[in-house]
Every structure is written in structure tokens, then in C-alpha cells.
Amino acid sequence: MRPKNLEKEEAIRSIALQIIAEEGLENLSMQKLAKAANVSPRTIYIKYENKEDFLIKLFIDEVLGSYEKAVMEKFNPDMGFAEGVKKIWTNSFRYFKENRHYYVLMQYGKSSPLLNKAYQDRDIKEGDFFTPIHQFLQLHMKAGNIIKLPVAAYRAILFAPLFDLINEYFEHTTRPKQIITDKVLADSCEAVVNGLLV
Amino acid sequence: MRPKNLEKEEAIRSIALQIIAEEGLENLSMQKLAKAANVSPRTIYIKYENKEDFLIKLFIDEVLGSYEKAVMEKFNPDMGFAEGVKKIWTNSFRYFKENRHYYVLMQYGKSSPLLNKAYQDRDIKEGDFFTPIHQFLQLHMKAGNIIKLPVAAYRAILFAPLFDLINEYFEHTTRPKQIITDKVLADSCEAVVNGLLV
DNA sequence: CAAAAGTAAGTAAACATTCATTTACTTACT
DNA sequence: AGTAAGTAAATGAATGTTTACTTACTTTTG
Incomplete structure (x- = not known):
């Protein structure tokens, strides 16, 4: 079985925080995030259920x-x-x-x-x-x-x-x-x- | 000349604040706002240049x-x-x-x-x-x-x-x-x- | 080769914003 | 007092774009 690439997970999270800090939570979109993290949108949805789930986990776990x-x-x-x-x-x-x-x-x-x-x-x-x-x-x-x-x-x-x-x-x-x-x-x-x- | 309906202007602002309080700034859309305020989307754009202009005026003047x-x-x-x-x-x-x-x-x-x-x-x-x-x-x-x-x-x-x-x-x-x-x-x-x- | 990770290319829905038009009222002239 | 011209206010429907999320497929590993 192919293992998870933790670098990608990390990139998604850190780039999300960067976008939020620079442009605001209201300007963070999943597509923008995927592009900036150099990842397909689907990749994010493998790791998180949906946008809400992602934001909550980012906030609670990471921050x-x-x-x-x-x-x-x-x-x-x-x-x-x-x-x-x-x-x-x-x-x-x-x-x-x-x-x-x-x-x-x-x-x-x-x-x-x-x-x-x-x-x-x-x-x-x-x-x-x-x-x-x-x-x-x-x-x-x-x-x-x-x-x-x-x-x-x-x-x-x-x-x-x-x-x-x-x-x-x-x-x-x-x-x-x-x-x-x-x-x-x-x-x-x-x-x-x-x-x-x- | 048709006079301004100040009630509408007021409705737009107060309903916007309500949506922001209940659903968050990130979930306020111009169309949703127009519908909730019982006003055409175009009406908002007569009073404000764009969404950014609206939010800034709402924040600075109103709040x-x-x-x-x-x-x-x-x-x-x-x-x-x-x-x-x-x-x-x-x-x-x-x-x-x-x-x-x-x-x-x-x-x-x-x-x-x-x-x-x-x-x-x-x-x-x-x-x-x-x-x-x-x-x-x-x-x-x-x-x-x-x-x-x-x-x-x-x-x-x-x-x-x-x-x-x-x-x-x-x-x-x-x-x-x-x-x-x-x-x-x-x-x-x-x-x-x-x-x-x- | 089994199986999950990852992707490129979609989807329908919602988005900000605009167009062409109608509405409601003032004013100036009958 | 009646009315038609003039004008800003307001609109519903449509613009093209972006959204969150999926599908159908390829890659990478044990």
C-alpha cells in the first residue's frame, strides 16, 4: 500500500495558515489552497471530509x-x-x-x-x-x-x-x-x- | 426624481450584520444579503462600489x-x-x-x-x-x-x-x-x- | 498485484457584478 | 388643478467566474 506523503499534508496546512493570515479566512478557497500547496484538490479531500472539517482541524489541532x-x-x-x-x-x-x-x-x-x-x-x-x-x-x-x-x-x-x-x-x-x-x-x-x- | 428609500439602506446594513453574527463574515454573499434584505442585488451596487467597499463602510461607519x-x-x-x-x-x-x-x-x-x-x-x-x-x-x-x-x-x-x-x-x-x-x-x-x- | 494515494479534468451550484428596463416621484408648464 | 417631461431609485434576469466537491483514471508502494 502506498504510504501517505506527510510533506503534502504539512504543505496544505501551512499554506492554508499563510493564506488566512495574508488574505483572510473569507478568501481561503479549497482550489486556491490546492494550487498554492501544489496538490490536487482531491488530495485535500482524501485527508479531510470537507472544508468545515479541514478548518476545524486546522484550528483545533494545529493552532x-x-x-x-x-x-x-x-x-x-x-x-x-x-x-x-x-x-x-x-x-x-x-x-x-x-x-x-x-x-x-x-x-x-x-x-x-x-x-x-x-x-x-x-x-x-x-x-x-x-x-x-x-x-x-x-x-x-x-x-x-x-x-x-x-x-x-x-x-x-x-x-x-x-x-x-x-x-x-x-x-x-x-x-x-x-x-x-x-x-x-x-x-x-x-x-x-x-x-x-x- | 424618485426619493431614496432609507429603509432599504438600513435593511441592507442591519441584515448584513445579522448574517455575519450568525453565519460568519466568510458566509456573507451579496446575493444572499440581497434576498434576505428583500432587495435586488443591483440595489446594493447603487449604494456601494463593491463588496469590499460595502464591508469597509459597514465596519467603519456603522459599527x-x-x-x-x-x-x-x-x-x-x-x-x-x-x-x-x-x-x-x-x-x-x-x-x-x-x-x-x-x-x-x-x-x-x-x-x-x-x-x-x-x-x-x-x-x-x-x-x-x-x-x-x-x-x-x-x-x-x-x-x-x-x-x-x-x-x-x-x-x-x-x-x-x-x-x-x-x-x-x-x-x-x-x-x-x-x-x-x-x-x-x-x-x-x-x-x-x-x-x-x- | 492489491490497495490506498494521488491526479487532471470535470460537475452543478453559488458567486460578484452588470445590463436593460421599469418605477416613483418632482417639477415646470399648461 | 391637471399633466407630461425629466430623473434618480430600484429592479429581475443574465453575465462570466469561482466555488466546494467528484469522477474516472494513474502512480506508488508493500
């Missing part, structure tokens, strides 16, 4: 999955609060700096109903997607280290600014001066942490 | 423009820091609660390259889009009330969590219990403010 791995590196739920949050910030920043194309699809996950639904389904089926972070937050809440809020609010306060700053970082890569320096990032992280400490 | 108005209500740059930020939070929350469909296109503005570019162009051409907020932040920075950071970082820390919470609010409207209450919102707002105070 969310690899981000989760990267963000959890050297993180554990028993860390001190400031230290743990900082670790997540620096892991995330490094990850997206190295994988710029992933960032855009990640953002689409917050707007596109298709991807949003896929994310929620996955979250429900597998328990919380980022379980260690959830534990970490619960732990510090119960220990009385931080003010009492729903976990969703902790996530919003601690990590939403990070994504905004990463976006700002990318927008400045083409301009003469980068304003999102490591120091700005560290200071911002400290600020959101201080806001939650009791 | 960003009306949000800017709503968020600035009873806000002025001389307000105290905590008070000013709180005003923006409550204005924003009220606005999106009443205009749920606007929220999704707003989010697309952060992912779609087309809308993102339109936003930046507008921002550059007209000076900062939210000038009073910009002034407000500069003022408090110069007065030494808050830690020194680029304005982009203030915006990220102070307002990115708000959008996350609004999203969370919408996701809980269909569930038995709403976790994003006015109290959670107020406490979160206080937390992000406290993080920036010197």
Missing part, C-alpha cells in the same frame, strides 16, 4: 493544540501567582513571535461562529482546554492571594491584554520602531497581576 | 462610528482615572448588550486583514480614532497618577479584558445562569484600574 503545548512549557499550577502569570505571558509571546501565521487564525477563533463553536465543543468534551491554568487560578483564589472573581474574569483580565499587545507588536514589525519591547510586556504583565492581588 | 459615539457619552478627558475607565466600561457594556450584532463585526475587525487595514487607514487619516480616550490616558500619565507605559499598552490592559467579558456574557445568555453580572464587571474594572495606579 490551539500547539499553542497549548507551548504555553504550558515549564509552567505548573503550584507556581507563585506573579511568577506563573509571567511564565504564560513570556511563553505566549515567544510562541507567536515564532509562529506569526498562527496568531491570525487564533483571532478568527474569537469571531468566526464556525471556529468559535468548534472551540466550545472541544472545551466541553475535553474538560477545560487549559486545565493547568484553571487549576492555577482556582488555587490562588482559594488561598486568598487574589480577589474573588469567576475564572472567566481572571482569564479576561490576565490574558486578553497579552493578545492585544501581540497584535500591536506585529503591526509594528514593519515600522521603524518597535514599541512593544520586552520591558513594556513585563511591565504590563506586572500591572495586570497587581490589579488582582489582595 | 466603529456608532460605538465611538456610545462610548464617549458623558465621558470627558478630565475625569478621574478610575471614574473615567469605569464610564467607558459601562458605556461599552450597555452598547453591546443592546447591539449584539455589532459585537461580532467588531471582533472581525481584529482578525480580517481587510477590516484591520481599513481601521488602521482610518486611524491614521483622522488622527487617533478615540482621541478623547487618548488624551485622558496621556493626562493621567503626565500627572503621574499611573505607571508609565505606551498608550497601546494602557489600551490593552484597560479595555481588552472588557471585550473578553462581553463575549463571555453573550455566551451565557443562552445558559441558565449569567456569570458576567454587573458586580463582576465592576470588580474586574476596578482590578485593571488598580493595576495601573502608582
Whole structure:
């Protein structure tokens, strides 16, 4: 039996991310993708059921999955609060700096109903997607280290600014001066942490 | 001369927002829109040059423009820091609660390259889009009330969590219990403010 | 040679956009 | 007050193109 050519699978996924980042999800077509990945359209349909299936797998496995791995590196739920949050910030920043194309699809996950639904389904089926972070937050809440809020609010306060700053970082890569320096990032992280400490 | 039917123009825009919110920007087609708005496809092309022109105007005029108005209500740059930020939070929350469909296109503005570019162009051409907020932040920075950071970082820390919470609010409207209450919102707002105070 | 991987060349449906025409109203003249 | 000319608004049907997806065939391996 003829074995799968993994290079082709990889090409399909990475070129898709590139098109999405450059032209937007709304301009990604299967034919365009096949042509750009130097593959017949049918090849994509051997690997994925249909466009929806492809996009969901791209989003969940490729982007969310690899981000989760990267963000959890050297993180554990028993860390001190400031230290743990900082670790997540620096892991995330490094990850997206190295994988710029992933960032855009990640953002689409917050707007596109298709991807949003896929994310929620996955979250429900597998328990919380980022379980260690959830534990970490619960732990510090119960220990009385931080003010009492729903976990969703902790996530919003601690990590939403990070994504905004990463976006700002990318927008400045083409301009003469980068304003999102490591120091700005560290200071911002400290600020959101201080806001939650009791 | 036959007068313009403003209801039709309004229908086109509001139905477009509805389709985007329910099916995603990637599933909005001009023909589908025309049919749903009970209008001939040609009618849309009398009012807008092409699809791109339509989407950009929808995003800038309808969504960003009306949000800017709503968020600035009873806000002025001389307000105290905590008070000013709180005003923006409550204005924003009220606005999106009443205009749920606007929220999704707003989010697309952060992912779609087309809308993102339109936003930046507008921002550059007209000076900062939210000038009073910009002034407000500069003022408090110069007065030494808050830690020194680029304005982009203030915006990220102070307002990115708000959008996350609004999203969370919408996701809980269909569930038995709403976790994003006015109290959670107020406490979160206080937390992000406290993080920036010197 | 069995069998899955891969392909080139399709398909019908949906796409953005345009054409030729009709509609609805104002205005200027009776 | 009645009406016909003038005009922008609005349209339904059609344009050629692109879409997601398939069919019928070839290649590449164990």
C-alpha cells in the first residue's frame, strides 16, 4: 500500500495558515489552497471530509493544540501567582513571535461562529482546554492571594491584554520602531497581576 | 426624481450584520444579503462600489462610528482615572448588550486583514480614532497618577479584558445562569484600574 | 498485484457584478 | 388643478467566474 506523503499534508496546512493570515479566512478557497500547496484538490479531500472539517482541524489541532503545548512549557499550577502569570505571558509571546501565521487564525477563533463553536465543543468534551491554568487560578483564589472573581474574569483580565499587545507588536514589525519591547510586556504583565492581588 | 428609500439602506446594513453574527463574515454573499434584505442585488451596487467597499463602510461607519459615539457619552478627558475607565466600561457594556450584532463585526475587525487595514487607514487619516480616550490616558500619565507605559499598552490592559467579558456574557445568555453580572464587571474594572495606579 | 494515494479534468451550484428596463416621484408648464 | 417631461431609485434576469466537491483514471508502494 502506498504510504501517505506527510510533506503534502504539512504543505496544505501551512499554506492554508499563510493564506488566512495574508488574505483572510473569507478568501481561503479549497482550489486556491490546492494550487498554492501544489496538490490536487482531491488530495485535500482524501485527508479531510470537507472544508468545515479541514478548518476545524486546522484550528483545533494545529493552532490551539500547539499553542497549548507551548504555553504550558515549564509552567505548573503550584507556581507563585506573579511568577506563573509571567511564565504564560513570556511563553505566549515567544510562541507567536515564532509562529506569526498562527496568531491570525487564533483571532478568527474569537469571531468566526464556525471556529468559535468548534472551540466550545472541544472545551466541553475535553474538560477545560487549559486545565493547568484553571487549576492555577482556582488555587490562588482559594488561598486568598487574589480577589474573588469567576475564572472567566481572571482569564479576561490576565490574558486578553497579552493578545492585544501581540497584535500591536506585529503591526509594528514593519515600522521603524518597535514599541512593544520586552520591558513594556513585563511591565504590563506586572500591572495586570497587581490589579488582582489582595 | 424618485426619493431614496432609507429603509432599504438600513435593511441592507442591519441584515448584513445579522448574517455575519450568525453565519460568519466568510458566509456573507451579496446575493444572499440581497434576498434576505428583500432587495435586488443591483440595489446594493447603487449604494456601494463593491463588496469590499460595502464591508469597509459597514465596519467603519456603522459599527466603529456608532460605538465611538456610545462610548464617549458623558465621558470627558478630565475625569478621574478610575471614574473615567469605569464610564467607558459601562458605556461599552450597555452598547453591546443592546447591539449584539455589532459585537461580532467588531471582533472581525481584529482578525480580517481587510477590516484591520481599513481601521488602521482610518486611524491614521483622522488622527487617533478615540482621541478623547487618548488624551485622558496621556493626562493621567503626565500627572503621574499611573505607571508609565505606551498608550497601546494602557489600551490593552484597560479595555481588552472588557471585550473578553462581553463575549463571555453573550455566551451565557443562552445558559441558565449569567456569570458576567454587573458586580463582576465592576470588580474586574476596578482590578485593571488598580493595576495601573502608582 | 492489491490497495490506498494521488491526479487532471470535470460537475452543478453559488458567486460578484452588470445590463436593460421599469418605477416613483418632482417639477415646470399648461 | 391637471399633466407630461425629466430623473434618480430600484429592479429581475443574465453575465462570466469561482466555488466546494467528484469522477474516472494513474502512480506508488508493500
